[in-house]
Amino acid sequence: MQELAGIINRMKHHPRLELTVNENCQVAVPPDILEKLLQPHKLSFYYFVFLEEGSETYKIDLQDITIAGSQLIFGLPNQIFCNPTQVHHYPNYKVGFDESTLALLPNSFPFLLNPLNTNTITFDPEAKERVKSVFSNLFQLLHTKGKPPKTEIVLAHLNTLLTEFNSAYFEQSNQVIVANPKLNKYIAFKLAVETHLTEQHDVHSIAEKLNMTTSSLYGVVKEFAGVSPKEWMTNRLMLEAQRKLQYSNFSVKELAYELGFNDPDYFSRLFKKYTGKSISTYLAEHHD
CATH class of the missing domain: 2.60.120.280 (Regulatory protein AraC)
Known part of the structure; x- marks a missing residue:
């Protein structure tokens, strides 16, 4: 990589x-x-x-x-x-x-x-x-x-x-951003997560930043992403983990801390649940 x-x-x-x-x-x-x-x-x-x-x-x-x-x-x-x-x-x-x-x-x-x-x-x-x-x-x-x-x-x-x-x-998706306040909120949600990706946001704090209730934020993210805000953030972190494993030789503990997880064992279980593979198996398959 x-x-x-x-x-x-x-x-x-x-x-x-x-x-x-x-x-x-x-x-x-x-x-x-x-x-x-x-x-x-x-x-x-x-x-x-x-x-x-x-x-x-x-x-x-x-x-x-x-x-x-x-x-x-x-x-x-x-x-x-x-x-x-x-x-x-x-x-x-x-x-x-x-x-x-x-x-x-x-x-x-x-x-x-x-x-x-x-x-x-x-x-x-x-x-x-x-x-x-x-x-x-x-x-x-x-x-x-x-x-x-x-x-x-x-x-x-x-x-x-x-x-x-x-x-x-x-x-191409029949979405007009200027006239679609829900889409604007979804973009703002993504930006809030991306800006501080490894800070392990909770849904309530992000909803407050966006002047939304947790239920309204849930509805917006579910509409555009098909998952809950919490699932979206977890999926995004797991994608980032896969990216980092493509070009770095992190240990499980180093990668967990790099992504803001305090518990490497929990991070390992989450990674396997998301990818279907342990980190060691993933590395063996994807590193050339």
Whole structure:
């Protein structure tokens, strides 16, 4: 398992931005980086692949995800990601950037919290053409010889691109975030948990932070995630445990404390209940 902290800096295509944009693999990736990207690796940046035609299968957090033409797949920081290894690649655009670049954009993008628990976006024909056009313009901006483009122009294109992604993400599930206060609350719940993931929140304290009752929070999380808030938080911690085991050699005790559990034995039982495997068995199967 590869942990690629800082790799976006080596691949960046602008002197002032941690940003990489590629069109049909025209810009070669250094061989040592490419070798790592073709293996499962922990993302340290946001990564998007837009496929014009054909189909390709990626792996995110140990799950195979196939996208076809007019679809996009995205990986988020800390997710375990693996690119397809086939020799032939279909026409595509790729963009990657880190938190520092995202912080420079004027808009916020709720889809980056993945509230609908899907790492794919499907575009209608009109949106597909707009996304392709913005991608193409951004690629040309960054890769035309001469003086580097102004930072604000590059950021304007990136902001437009993410706005298209955000809109299509919610439209594909018929969720309009502006007009859906329940969805806004669910996103706020996810953000509250993610911001302090290892603090072992209790449902009551999170409900208070969100100005909700525990029963109303339960209803919102159950509607969008299919589980209770407590189950959602436990599932999220177990996913984080699996991620950490992919690229680290923690002992059971170290991993338990790392994730905020005071009782390693309880953590071990919880992990086995969630995955169906003991930590030692999981490590033996997934470490290469």
